[in-house]
Amino acid sequence: MIVELSRLRRQAGSRRELRFVLDGAQLAKRDAAWRFPEAPLFEGRLEHTGGGRYLLSGRLTGTAETDCARCLAATRLPFDLEVEEIYLPQHSVDELNRTDFGDDAGADGELDQEAERALPHDGQYLDTDPGLEAVLWLALPPVVLCSDDCRGLCPICGCNRNTDSCGCQPEPVGSFSALAELGRLLAKTNDE
Ligand SMILES: [Zn+2]
Ligand SMILES: [Zn+2]
Secondary structure, eight states: OEEEOTTGGGSTTOEEEEEEEOOHHHHHHHOTTOEEEEEEEEEEEEEEEETTEEEEEEEEEEEEEEEOTTTOOEEEEEEEEEEEEEEEEHHHHHHHHHSOTTTTOSTTHHHHHHHHTOEEEOSSEEESHHHHHHHHHHHSOSOOOSSTTOOOBOTTTOOBTTTOOOOOOOOTHHHHHHHHHHHHHHHHHHHO
16 A cells, blocks of 8 residues: 655654555465465554654454465465564665675664665655565465375375375385485495
8 A cells, every 4th residue: 555654754753544455466466376365454553753764563464375285275374464664765775775784783783684674665655565565475484284284195196185095005115216226326426
């Protein structure tokens, strides 16, 4: 959501309550692995803390959906995330990006850390979505299972072993022969 800053920027401490949903279809375009059957809802506020620094805080809730890494079943993951994102004027962010943070990590270390991940605004408008998306993408796990003991797909016939019993007999020697092959290769390398 684009927030017009003219009223907030006049005085430090001014805040605006916000409640809106993110566009789930738009989010899914950014990462094809995820779908958002329930549009993420943000409830919180934007506060001008002074000197052009804005704090976006609140909660982002919703449901994300992806495929189980083992059986590919659609798997839903409800989320309830704490949001605390800092926005600084564009020129400050540019300046900070040019600064080498490694050099003066001392008393200002904490400030630097905050500034390092600050998002820009142009003084007139502030886009809340990059901050909210950053929180969301960081929270979504790289690997999702439909359940901890998901049995996955049968390597021989491809059926879902959670719901079907195909009776295939995967050859346990498979892994041993692969190891044996590796051993042969290593032995060969050592001989040379
Ligand atoms: Zn699964
Ligand atoms: Zn099978």
